Amino acid sequence: MQLYRRERMRGHPTRGRAAIFVALFTWAGVAGAAPPLLSDQDAFIPDFSYAGYEYGEQAPALEKARHIDATDYGVVPDDKRDDSRALQKAFRAAHAVDGPVVLRLPAGRLILSDILYIERSDMVLRGAGQGATEIYFPRPLMYLPDPPALQELREYLVEQNKQQREKANNIDLPFSQYSWAGGFIWTRVPGERVKAYLDDYSQPFTTLATATAGRRGEHWIEVEDGHTLSVGDVINIHWHNRDGEQGPLLDAIYQTDQVTIGSHHWTQPDQPLVRQPTRIEAVDANRVRIKDTLLHDISASGGHTRIVEWPHLSRVGIEHLSLTFPTAPTIAHHVEPGYNAIFLTRLFNGWVKDVQIHNADSGILTEEVANLSLENITTTGENLAHYSVSMGDTHNVLVKNLKVHNRVRHPLSFNTFATRSVYTQSQVYTAPVLDQHSGANHQNLFDDLEVLVQLDPDHIDDAQYPLFKGGGASYWKPTHGAYNTFWNIRVQVDGGMDDSRPLRLHGVSDGPQARLIGIHGNRPLTIDYGPDALIDALNTPLRSTPSLYEYQKRERLGEP
Structure with a gap:
């Protein structure tokens, strides 16, 4: 089964474009049962494989120190x-x-x-x-x-x-x-600056080039003048929303008209709404190749995309x-x-x-x-x-083998401006929440996780748990943008083997275009999530592809 790219814009019907291969994987169903299929085989799933030190290609270390x-x-x-x-x-x-x-x-x-x-x-x-x-x-x-x-x-x-x-x-x-x-x-x-909050503290960005073209999921960017860019430079791509409440960048981030978008998305147009730190791999006249793939079309910001210096x-x-x-x-x-x-x-x-x-x-x-x-x-x-370990204003950050034993309000959290970041192969043993804080966080991955749910003994018959409960201020709503993905999440409920009643998982009513694939546990689960959530392989562990991140990385690097 293949997953293909699809364009869907807020307030517009689905727009067909050339299908671009994203991922190929085998579903692992219960033994003897037919493998489940995605209900929408054109659903877009981001490439998360670039997360981590050196894009996941090297172990972190200093040599000759x-x-x-x-x-x-x-x-x-x-x-x-x-x-x-x-x-x-x-x-x-x-x-x-x-x-x-x-x-x-x-x-x-x-x-x-x-x-x-x-x-x-x-x-x-x-x-x-x-x-x-x-x-x-x-x-x-x-x-x-x-x-x-x-x-x-x-x-x-x-x-x-x-x-x-x-x-x-x-x-x-x-x-x-x-x-x-x-x-x-x-x-x-x-x-x-640590983080932008007030206009009085605004500092001008050093613009290296103005981007004129580039497509989401691809590596090449066209710029007006590439003479200031060099191979090996670490730069930041800034998408600005200078078009107010109906800006095309909001369409790109949220991909729906079924959510209310908070005012901070347009009240600071000089601050980027989306940023992508990355490294330049090649420069060919006015074409630039970056290491990872573009988060959005360059045209998504209505011509307000800049390549800037990033002191780091x-x-x-x-x-x-x-x-x-x-x-x-x-x-x-x-x-x-x-x-x-x-x-x-x-x-x-x-x-x-x-x-x-x-x-x-x-x-x-x-x-x-x-x-x-x-x-x-x-x-x-x-x-x-x-x-515990929070992701705020992150890009390509990998949290792997995190074990949360203590009580935490937001045990795993994608916060404001987090993009293409990953929690994988981790466990939350106390009061788990897969938190997503409002603030244009989008295209993030909860992957191959185990959470231990202890239901309130005073409300044990409610048969519900807010696993996806989100946070954040109203002016940064909705809870998240499009294509946040939950892959192969194991929900272990205390005493779950003795209860055949479905447990309803909920917590997010305004996060659009989420992907919830392979969420399963030791008792039947149902999921209440919206709008336009893609829910597949529910109650089915993904045994042959337990980690989407690891699978995508192996495919990208040509590893067995």
């Missing part, structure tokens, strides 16, 4: 004394090294109460192992001086009157700047350690004090691997990053967390 030891700069493990000053000294030494550098942390417990900024490329922060090196954070970020980089966010929260109001709990508290930003280990390009770091890794916070009471949603472990910003080709995070408000947060591999990560703890 100089190794320096944090103990040479005064770091002493297990002495119950704060190591912040010594760690800062070791960080300054690592930043001064000419060429790739690995900063090695010793086994034992280190105590950190200050932010460690990674501000250079070709640097790895490496512990002695997930169970050997532990960084302990005795207090949250709220007790540190306000980071200047979050000044814009602080003003935005005040301007928008962002308050957590829970009348029943006597709560009327301002949002914390650390609810979705900041971390004790923070990658950044000094002086570069590359080849930064954090690995082989544990990050621990103290047990703390839960106050309310969005007023987290800032027990945030890792904040990745402005990073291309980076990684976090073999890391355990305990009692964090947010384990890993991201902002304007691409082609990261976040692998073999475990989150645990007694505190109610906000995020």
Whole structure:
């Protein structure tokens, strides 16, 4: 069976175009049963195979790096004394090294109460192992001086009157700047904006070329003048909506007229609504070939597509350690004090691997990053967390083998501006939610996951669970754009083998053109999802193709 490209535009009938091969796979049904077929064989499914470090083609590592030891700069493990000053000294030494550098942390417990900024490329922060090196954070970020980089966010929260109001709990508290930003280990390009919130902070983009043509799913772009572009350049493709509420870019993102689109999609036309960081593979006069495929037709933005400079770091890794916070009471949603472990910003080709995070408000947060591999990560703890590993403003980011043991409001989350990113081969063991936050997130993949559902014992007969419950502000609605895909999701319900009643999975009523394929469990499932959701192979595990991401990557690379 083949899946072919289809164009469907908001407010227009289906437009036939030349069929473009997307994927070929074999369905695995129950033994002895005929394999199920897609009800719509022309349904478009994005190519997710470029997610990860170096587009999934290399294991993340630094070669021929100089190794320096944090103990040479005064770091002493297990002495119950704060190591912040010594760690800062070791960080300054690592930043001064000419060429790739690995900063090695010793086994034992280190105590950190200050932010460690990674501000250079070709640097790895490496512990002695997930169970050997532990960084302990005795207090949250709220007790540190306000980071200047979050000044814009602080003003935005005040301007928008962002308050957590829970009348029943006597709560009327301002949002914390650390609810979705900041971390004790923070990658950044000094002086570069973390995220756009207010026009007063707008900075002009350095335009390298104006794009004039290009088709979704293809590699070649035509530009007005390609003389400033070179092979190997990492650039950012910006699609702007300068045409208001009826802009063609909104058609491209949402592919339907059955959703209400929030005002933030057109009130900041100078900010890109879709961005695609990528690398130039070839330049032929005024034609440019990029490594991965285009998210949208260039014409989708009505002629408002630019190729711009993207200041960023590359080849930064954090690995082989544990990050621990103290047990703390839960106050309310969005007023987290800032027990945030890792904040990745402005990073291309980076990684976090073999890391355990305990009692964090947010384990890993991201902002304007691409082609990261976040692998073999475990989150645990007694505190109610906000995020485990969150994807915000990501492109081609891969989260693989994430194990979420603790209670998290948004255990797996595609947030604002996330595109072509993937959660795969991961498990959520407590109160699972496959969250999609409003904000033009689209073409993302939940892949080969297992979630453990514990039904409310007081409402056990309701036979329903909000697995797809989404979040986000109304001005960024709907919950997601077209072609977010759920592939081979295993739903294990406590006591499910003893109950033959169908369990209804729901949570998203306004996310268009979702693909839900191979969702199954230990009791019968039904799905309530809309609009225009493609639901196939329901209650059928996809045994021969358990991971869409791995299948597409093997096909692209010609691997068996």
